[in-house]
Amino acid sequence: MxxxxxxxxxxxxxxxxxxxxxxxxxxxxxxxxxxxxxxxxxxxxxxxxxxxxxxxxFQAGGRKKWSSGVYKSIKTVLLSNKLNLLMPFGPLAIIIHQLSGHNGWVFFLSLLGITPLAERLGYATEQLAFYTGSTVGGLLNATFGNATELIIAIYALRSNMIRVVQLSLLGSILSNMLLVLGCAFFCGGLVFYQKEQVFDKSTAIVNSGLLLMAVMGLLFPAVLHYTHTEVHYGKSELALSRFSSCVMLVVYAAYLFFQLRSQKDIYVPIPEEGSQNGESTDDNDNETPEISKWESVIWLAIITAWISILSEYLVDAIEGASHAWNIPIAFIGVILLPIVGNAAEHASAIMFAMKDKLDISLGVAIGSSTQISMFAIPFCVVVGWMMGQPMDLNFQLFETATLFITVIVVAFFLQEGTSNYFKGLMLILCYVIVAASFFVHEDPRPTGG
Incomplete structure (x- = not known):
């Protein structure tokens, strides 16, 4: 109740x-x-x-949300950088090729059109690195940073332009070691002019050793050729190049295992240096991905495909541009093409150096040179072997000597583990000397061509 x-x-x-x-x-x-x-x-x-x-x-809202997401992604990737103003030159190069066929203008416009694409390729790689971690992100940065040079090299190899392949890959190594690293040291030294920036010496020593091994792989075929000590003339040099390329690919695979397993923090900057300035926490807070993981993958595919299309027109116009402008092919291959292909490395290395993260800058610049010398060049030799093209490691005496001297100079600069703007200025001026040398260098005709 x-x-x-x-x-x-x-x-x-x-x-x-x-x-x-x-x-x-x-x-x-x-x-x-x-x-x-x-x-x-x-x-x-x-x-x-x-x-x-x-x-x-709900369906209409989802469709509207999807379209706004696509617009936001396009705005972030294509409209957020002033360098993207050069993108219309790519389609313009194709139009001029179809209408007039003037190789000089086609080469120049293709070069301008590829420049922002190479930089955006590095941007998409950096966005993807937020989801993969620092170690894999550094490797992705170096890999896709070299995608432009590798695409150009494969198209040139298919067109039987072996010398262009050799010169462009050699120029990419020189550009990364001297120009990219020099700009990183110079800009970082200007920002932190009151102190010397510090980086991990062990990482630099490992990369310097790999670069010296790559020089050894390129030096022996050239010495064998110029001393005329081949057992079988015209065959021993090519056989040695293919054997050395396979060995270098094995060493590079072991190097990747060493990075991913034994040295997982190889791309992580030294925390003490950033904490002294009180800037590491602010940088980490500001460093958030601007696009999603799948958007990064899709943009990587789109930009790589567009670079492939423009690279075909660029390679076809190299010889015509050399005759039209009276510029040596060696200068075009060693200086002009790598500057465009290394746009991503330039932006990334300078940005990280100005944030006092020189370990990442070294991973981008020196790591990229290591990847080209130990992977891209041997890979092109193997691909040429499959295509029936006599691609070898004989880069001629002048080019091999230039690479050897450059590796020695950079190794001396890295042995102290410190950097400043004066070291960066010296590296940049060394690159100016190399550029002037190739401008007055007449490339010899390849034997058997």
């Missing part, structure tokens, strides 16, 4: 109306608190049309 009176009291306070004497408690419970009628009313046939309109609004 007490329970019944309590329920009646509650009902009277809520003004729910009179309760019948028989089963009053059950009626109150069923109708006021646990009644399923509101739920069943939503599923009545008269409201099915309303549910359809709601689902249709």
């Amino acid at each position: 007490d329970y019944k009176f309590q329920v009646v009291g509650i009902q009277s306070q809520l003004e729910m109306g009179p309760i019948a004497e028989n089963g009053s408690v059950r009626e109150f419970k069923d109708e006021s608190v646990f009644s399923p009628e509101p739920g069943t009313q939503k599923m009545q046939p008269s409201h099915i049309g309303d549910c359809g309109s709601v689902s249709g609004s």
Whole structure:
């Protein structure tokens, strides 16, 4: 009875109306608190049309959200950088090729059109690196940073332009070691001019050793050729190049295992240096991905495909541009092409150096040179072997000597583990000397050509 009176009291306070004497408690419970009628009313046939309109609004909202996401991604990737103003020169190069066929203008416009694409390729790689970690991100940065040079090399190899392949890959190594690293040291030294920036010496020593091994692989075929000590003339040099390329690919695979397993923090900057300036926490807070992981993958595929299309026109116009402008092919292959292909490395290395993260700058610049010398060049030799092209490691005496001297100079600069703007300036001026040397260098005709 007490329970019944309590329920009646509650009902009277809520003004729910009179309760019948028989089963009053059950009626109150069923109708006021646990009644399923509101739920069943939503599923009545008269409201099915309303549910359809709601689902249709959800579909329209999802479609609108998807379109806004696509617009935001396009705006972030294509409209957020002033360098992207050069992108229309790519289609313009194709139009001029179809209308006039002037190789000089086609080469120049293709060069301008590829420049922002190479930089955006590095940007998409950096965005993907946020989801893969620092070690894999550094490797991805070096890999896709060299994608432009590798695509150009494969198209030139298919066109039987072996010398262009050799010169462009050699120029990419020189550009990364002297120009990219020099700009990183110079800009970082200007920002932190009151102190010397510090980086991990062990990483630099490993990369310097790999670069010296690559020089050894390029030096022996050239020495064998110029000393005329081949057992089988015209065959031993090519056989040695293919064997050395396979060995270098094995060494590079072991190097990747060494990075990913034994040295997982190889691309992680030294934390003490950033904490002294009080900037590491701010940088880490600001460093958030601007696009999603799948957007990064899709943009990588789109940009790589567009670079491949423009690279074909660029390679076809190299010889015509050399004759039209009276510029040696060696200068075009060693200086002009790598500057365009290394746009991503330039931007990344300078940006990280100005944030006092020289370990990442070294991973981009020196790591990129290591990847070209130990992977891209041997890979092109193997691909040429499959294509039936006599691609070898004989880069001629002048080019091999230039590479050897450059590796020695950079190794001396890296042995202290410190950098400043003066070291960067010296590296940049060394690159200027190399560029002037190739401008007055007449490339010899390849033997057997």
